Amino acid sequence: YQRRVHGDILSVYFFSPFSVSVSFSLLVFTKMISGLWQGERSGGSAGSGGQGPAPLVWSLSLQTQNPSLYGAALEGDDSFILHGSWNPETNAVLFVDERPGATRVMYRGRYVQPPGNAQGNIVGTWSSDDGVASGTFGCCLVEQKDALHLSGHWAGVARPSPDLADFIPTNPIQWTLTVLRGGELGCKIFGCGFFDDSGDVPGRPMIFFALCGAWDPATGQVDLKKIYESTAETEGYCLTYTGILKHGSPGWQMEGQWDNPKGASHGTFTCTLRRPQQKPAVFLDHDGGVDDFLALLLLCHKSVKLIGVTVTPADTEIEPAVSVTRKLLDIANFSEVSVGQGTLDGVHPFPPAWRAEAYIMDAFPILNTQSDSDAQVSPLPGQQFLAETILASPTPVTLVMTGPLTNLAWALDKYPAIEANVAELVWMGGAVDVKGNVYEADFERAAAEWNVFWDAPSAARVFKASFPIRLFSLDATNHVPVTTDFVRRFGPQSHFPLSNFAGNAWATTVKCEKLWKEPYYAWDALTAAYVRCRDICEFEEVKLSVVTEGREEGRTIRDPEHGRVVLLAQKVNAQKFYDLCVQDFRR
Numbered sequence: 001y002q003r004r005v006h007g008d009i010l011s012v013y014f015f016s017p018f019s020v021s022v023s024f025s026l027l028v029f030t031k032m033i034s035g036l037w038q039g040e041r042s043g044g045s046a047g048s049g050g051q052g053p054a055p056l057v058w059s060l061s062l063q064t065q066n067p068s069l070y071g072a073a074l075e076g077d078d079s080f081i082l083h084g085s086w087n088p089e090t091n092a093v094l095f096v097d098e099r100p101g102a103t104r105v106m107y108r109g110r111y112v113q114p115p116g117n118a119q120g121n122i123v124g125t126w127s128s129d130d131g132v133a134s135g136t137f138g139c140c141l142v143e144q145k146d147a148l149h150l151s152g153h154w155a156g157v158a159r160p161s162p163d164l165a166d167f168i169p170t171n172p173i174q175w176t177l178t179v180l181r182g183g184e185l186g187c188k189i190f191g192c193g194f195f196d197d198s199g200d201v202p203g204r205p206m207i208f209f210a211l212c213g214a215w216d217p218a219t220g221q222v223d224l225k226k227i228y229e230s231t232a233e234t235e236g237y238c239l240t241y242t243g244i245l246k247h248g249s250p251g252w253q254m255e256g257q258w259d260n261p262k263g264a265s266h267g268t269f270t271c272t273l274r275r276p277q278q279k280p281a282v283f284l285d286h287d288g289g290v291d292d293f294l295a296l297l298l299l300c301h302k303s304v305k306l307i308g309v310t311v312t313p314a315d316t317e318i319e320p321a322v323s324v325t326r327k328l329l330d331i332a333n334f335s336e337v338s339v340g341q342g343t344l345d346g347v348h349p350f351p352p353a354w355r356a357e358a359y360i361m362d363a364f365p366i367l368n369t370q371s372d373s374d375a376q377v378s379p380l381p382g383q384q385f386l387a388e389t390i391l392a393s394p395t396p397v398t399l400v401m402t403g404p405l406t407n408l409a410w411a412l413d414k415y416p417a418i419e420a421n422v423a424e425l426v427w428m429g430g431a432v433d434v435k436g437n438v439y440e441a442d443f444e445r446a447a448a449e450w451n452v453f454w455d456a457p458s459a460a461r462v463f464k465a466s467f468p469i470r471l472f473s474l475d476a477t478n479h480v481p482v483t484t485d486f487v488r489r490f491g492p493q494s495h496f497p498l499s500n501f502a503g504n505a506w507a508t509t510v511k512c513e514k515l516w517k518e519p520y521y522a523w524d525a526l527t528a529a530y531v532r533c534r535d536i537c538e539f540e541e542v543k544l545s546v547v548t549e550g551r552e553e554g555r556t557i558r559d560p561e562h563g564r565v566v567l568l569a570q571k572v573n574a575q576k577f578y579d580l581c582v583q584d585f586r587r
Contacts, residue, residue, distance in 0.1 A: 043135015079212035156271025287403025288316025295528035300332035340385030346455035387411035396423035402524035409458035430556030448554030
C-alpha cells in the first residue's frame with residue numbers, strides 16, 4: 001500500500017534503522033487487528049522541545065486490505081488522523097500523525113506479539129518533518145473489556161433522507177472507533193474513517209476523516225462530529241452524527257441521524273462493532289426451484305450465521321417462492337432471518353412449467369401447520385436488501401447464489417462498496433467441459449446452463465469483480481443425481497420436519513428420468529453443502545469467460561488469455577453429500 005502525502009510516499013517497503021530486542025513469533029495473521037492502543041513516546045517533543053515522555057492514546061486498525069493502517073490519536077477532546085501502512089509479512093509499520101497547524105510526525109516501527117501476550121505491541125521511532133524532534137515510542141493493544149471501552153472496527157451504512165436518495169448515494173461506514181466508558185479519560189468517542197472512492201478530491205483516491213465526540217452512559221446518547229483531511233474541496237465540511245449507543249442481538253450498535261449543513265443533506269445511519277466470530281456470515285440468493293429450498297435448509301444450521309435471503313424471480317413464480325422460503329425459515333428455527341423479494345427480470349425466461357413448482361411446495365402440509373410465517377419480508381426490493389445487508393455486515397460475507405447473478409450485478413453497480421465486503425461468491429452456474437441444459441430454439445443446443453443463460457450480461461458483470469468465485473457448474477453437479485433410492489432414505493425419518501419437506505420436495509423430481517431420460521440433480525444443495533463441508537469436493541483454478549450474445553449465449557468457456565480466474569469444483573464426494581443431507585435433515 002502506497003500513499004502520497006504532501007510529496008512523500010508512505011510504503012510498506014521502507015525500513016528504518018532500529019532494532020527491537022524482543023523475541024516474538026506471530027503464529028496467526030488475522031484479517032484485522034483493531035482496538036484501543038495506549039503507550040508513550042519519549043525524546044524531543046515535536047513543537048515544544050520538551051524531553052519528557054508523552055502519553056499515546058490511539059484507536060487504530062491494522063488490516064490486510066487497503067488502507068492497511070488507519071486510526072486516530074486522542075488529545076484532550078480532539079481526535080487527529082493517523083494513516084499509513086502495515087505489511088503483515090514483515091510486520092513493518094509506517095504512518096503519519098498530521099494535524100492542522102502542527103508539524104507532521106512520522107512513526108516507523110513494527111507490530112510485535114511476544115509469547116504470552118495476545119494483545120500485541122507497536123514499537124519503533126518517531127521524528128518530526130522539520131527534523132527538530134525525534135525519539136522512540138511504544139504502545140500496547142488494550143484488552144477489550146466492555147465495561148471500560150468499546151473499541152475496534154465499526155461497519156454499517158449512512159443513508160440519505162428519502163427526498164435526497166435520487167442524487168445522494170447510500171454510503172458505507174468503515175470506522176476505527178473507540179468509545180471510552182469513563183475513567184480518567186472520561187466518556188469520549190474518538191476514531192477515524194475513510195472513503196476509498198473520493199473522486200471529488202483530485203489526486204486523492206482515498207480520503208480520511210477524524211471522528212470525535214461524547215456519549216452519555218445514562219441514556220446512551222451519542223454526539224459525534226466528522227472532520228475531513230484538510231483540502232480545498234473539504235474546507236468547511238463538518239458533519240454531525242446524533243444517535244443512540246445500545247447493545248442488541250448483533251452486538252454493540254450505534255444508530256441515529258446525520259447532518260451535513262454545508263452540503264444541505266441529512267439522513268440516517270447505523271453501524272455495528274465488528275467482533276471476531278467463528279461462524280461465517282452467509283447470505284443466500286436463490287431462485288425458488290425445488291433444489292433451491294434444500295440449499296436453504298442446509299444453510300439453516302447452527303454452524304452458519306445466515307444473515308439474509310433473497311429470491312430472484314427466475315426459475316419460479318415469486319409469490320409462492322417467497323412464501324415457501326419464509327415457512328422453511330420458521331420450521332428450521334431461523335425466523336429471525338429476513339427475506340428479500342427480487343424485482344429484476346432476466347433476458348430469457350425459464351419454462352412456465354418449471355416456475356410453477358413453488359405452488360406445489362407451498363401447499364405441503366408440513367409447511368402449513370400455522371396460519372402465518374414469523375420470518376419477515378424486507379420492505380426493500382430484494383436486490384437492494386442484498387446490497388445493504390452485505391454493506392452493513394461487520395464481517396465479510398460468503399455470498400451463496402443458486403440462481404442467476406442478476407441481483408448481485410445490480411448491487412455491484414449501485415453499491416460498489418459491497419465488493420470489498422464479499423469474502424467469496426459460491427455460485428451454482430455454468431457448464432465448462434460438459435454439455436449444458438438449455439434446449440431453446442435459435443440457440444446452440446445444450447451449450448449453455450440456465451442460471452447463466454437467464455441473464456448472461458449479469459454473469460459477465462460479476463466476473464469483473466475482484467472477490468474469489470467458487471463455481472459449482474454442471475461439471476460438478478452431474479455427480480449428484482437425485483435418485484429414487486436417495487429420496488427413500490428420508491422415509492424412516494419423515495417425522496422430522498426437515499426430512500418430511502426434503503423427501504417430499506425431491507420426490508416431485510424423480511419423474512424426470514422416466515419422462516426425459518435425464519435425472520434431476522442436486523445442483524443447489526451441493527453448492528450450499530460446500531459451506532457446511534469444505535472437503536466435499538476439490539477445486540481447479542481455471543480462467544473462464546461468459547458468452548453474452550449469439551447462438552452460444554450463456555456459455556461459460558475456458559479462456560486462458562482473457563478469462564477471469566475461477567475456482568471450479570471438481571471430484572465431488574457424492575456419498576459424503578448424500579449422507580450429509582440425510583443426517584442433517586434429522587431435525
